[in-house]
Every structure is written in C-alpha cells, then in structure tokens.
Amino acid sequence: xxxxxxxxxxxxxxxxxxxxxxxxxxxxxxxxxxxxxxxxxxxxxxxxxxxxxxxxxxxxxxxxxxxxxxxxxxxxxxxxxxxxxxxxxxxxxxxxxxxxxxxxxxxxxxxxxxxxxx
Amino acid sequence: xxxxxxxxxxxxxxxxxxxxxxxxxxxxxxxxxxxxxxxxxxxxxxxxxxxxxxxxxxxxxxxxxxxxxxxxxxxxxxxxxxxxxxxxxxxxxxxxxxxxxxxxxxxxxxx
Numbered sequence: 001x002x003x004x005x006x007x008x009x010x011x012x013x014x015x016x017x018x019x020x021x022x023x024x025x026x027x028x029x030x031x032x033x034x035x036x037x038x039x040x041x042x043x044x045x046x047x048x049x050x051x052x053x054x055x056x057x058x059x060x061x062x063x064x065x066x067x068x069x070x071x072x073x074x075x076x077x078x079x080x081x082x083x084x085x086x087x088x089x090x091x092x093x094x095x096x097x098x099x100x101x102x103x104x105x106x107x108x109x110x111x112x113x114x115x116x117x118x
Numbered sequence: 119x120x121x122x123x124x125x126x127x128x129x130x131x132x133x134x135x136x137x138x139x140x141x142x143x144x145x146x147x148x149x150x151x152x153x154x155x156x157x158x159x160x161x162x163x164x165x166x167x168x169x170x171x172x173x174x175x176x177x178x179x180x181x182x183x184x185x186x187x188x189x190x191x192x193x194x195x196x197x198x199x200x201x202x203x204x205x206x207x208x209x210x211x212x213x214x215x216x217x218x219x220x221x222x223x224x225x226x227x228x229x
Contacts (some may be wrong), residue, residue, distance in 0.1 A: 004161075031215075042205060042219030043162065056216065091161050095215070105150070105215050109161025 002026065004110035006092050012116045018080035021113045025073070025094030031055075032069055033107065034077050035091040043091055049075065079115075087117045122206045127224040130196045138191040138223055140206030149208040151182060151189050152217070157202045162219075165191065165204070201227045 005024040013019050025032050030051050035043035046065065048055040051072040060067065064083070069075040079086055089112040095105065123141040130136040142151065153165040166173055166180045168189070173180040179192040193200055205222040209215060 033216075040221075042203075042221055043217075044219070045216055048216060093161070105152075105167075105209060106164040107154075107162075107217060109163065111159075112161050 004092055004094055004108050006090075006110035006113055008113055009111065010114050010116075012118065013082055015084055015117050016081040018078065019082055019115065020079075021077045021090050021092075021115075023075045023077070023092030023110060025075070025092070026108055029094035029096055029108070030072070031095045032075050033093040033095075034067055034075070035093065037089045037091055037112070039088070046077070082115075082117045084117050087115055089114050122208060122220055124204075124206055124220065124223045126221065127226065129226045129228060130193075131228050132198060133195050136193040136196045136200070136225065138193075138204050138206075138225065139188065140190070141188045142206070142208055143187045145186050145208060146210070149210050151180065151186075152207045152209050153178070153180065153191050154205045154207065154217070154219075155200075155202040156205070156222070157199075162205065167209070196225075196227045198227050198229060201225055 004026055007022050011019055032049045034046045036046050037043040046060045047057040047067045049069040052069045065079055067077045091109055091112045093107040093109045095107045150167050150169050152167040154162040155165050156162040166175055166178050168180045168182050172182060181190045203222040203224050205219050207217050
C-alpha cells in the first residue's frame with residue numbers, strides 16, 4: 001500500500017511569513033496526526049483528527065497554527081505568522097482505528113517537511 | 119501518562135546482537151509497550167509492541183520483565199541500516215491512543 005505522503009519536503013521562509021503543509025494519509029486510515037520535531041528531540045503531537053473531527057489539539061499553538069482535514073482524508077497544517085522557534089520537521093502520521101484486545105496500534109509516518117524560519 | 123527512561127546513546131558492532139533497554143516503573147496494567155525507530159531524515163516507523171509476554175517479529179524481539187517495569191528491544195544482528203533513534207513508548211488501551219515520544223536511544227552501528 002502507498003505510504004503517507006507529505007509536501008513540500010523542504011521549506012525556507014522568513015519570520016512573520018506564512019506557510020502551509022499538506023498530508024495525504026494511507027487510504028482508509030481514519031485517524032490523522034500532525035507532529036512537530038525539533039532537532040535533537042522526539043516528535044511532539046500537535047493535533048489529532050478522527051475522520052474530519054478534532055480529537056485533541058491541546059498542544060497546538062492556536063494563535064499561529066491551524067489545521068484542517070478536508071472530507072476526512074487530506075489535511076493541511078498552516079503557520080501564520082511564523083517565528084524562528086517554529087523551525088522543525090513537521091511529521092504527518094495516520095492509523096486505523098484501534099480495536100483493542102492486543103491488536104497492534106501502529107502509526108504510519110510520512111517523510112516530514114523540514115521548515116527553516118530565518 | 120507513565121514515562122519511560124532510555125539511555126541517550128549506544129554503540130554496537132555490525133552483525134552483533136544489540137540489547138536496547140527501557141525502564142517504565144510506573145507502567146499500568148493496560149499499558150502496551152511499543153517501540154518505534156527513526157532512521158536519519160525519515161519519519162518514525164513501528165518496530166514491535168507487547169503487553170506481558172515476549173514477542174518476536176521479522177525486525178526484532180521484545181523481552182518484557184515479569185513485573186513489566188522494564189523491557190529490552192533485541193536486534194539479533196545489527197546492520198548499518200539499523201543505525202537510528204529507538205523510542206520506547208507506553209500506549210494505554212483506552213482513550214485517544216496517542217504516542218508520547220521521549221528523546222529515545224541513538225544507536226550507532228560500527229562497521
């Protein structure tokens with residue numbers, strides 16, 4: 001099966017500019033995640049969607065970050081205006097609904113978008 | 119959420135076994151132990167998971183202590199391609215099934 005697709009792979013912008021990232025999850029995966037990974041750290045969850053509804057956006061800086069999931073498939077993450085500290089890799093992941101009972105709950109990650117804010 | 123503790127880095131010679139430890143002393147009964155790894159310039163990928171019993175798959179083995187307060191990921195023969203950051207994560211069988219990543223263990227494989 002095709003993996004999680006993300007674009008662009010790299011983006012360089014100046015501070016106070018805006019930027020958008022796109023993610024196409026694996027077909028049939030109802031749950032979609034956006035993570036931020038700062039150099040040297042593990043990924044940090046920003047927002048989680050179940051179909052096109054938000055499950056958790058508690059760690060999303062809502063004054064500058066926004067995300068949507070159109071028709072429960074593709075998703076976009078936007079930053080406006082960007083700050084220097086937003087320089088990071090933005091990862092998208094998707095998963096099937098967890099059925100419990102020991103079934104593997106596996107998240108499939110895309111290659112990420114490396115954002116540099118100058 | 120229960121936390122995990124891993125060494126910052128480890129080294130292994132190529133073609134030798136590697137044992138990556140993880141401590142999770144506050145684990146609860148419904149927490150699954152998951153391992154992911156992240157190769158350079160790639161997103162994380164699932165490696166293995168378990169609850170109480172030891173588990174094997176094509177990538178690795180997972181050994182879980184009897185009291186479940188620690189676990190060990192075992193790579194039977196390290197290759198250069200296994201050089202990555204390995205994350206040990208507890209996932210509760212309820213709620214939103216979110217992965218909380220720590221800093222992981224950076225594994226270097228020496229040719």
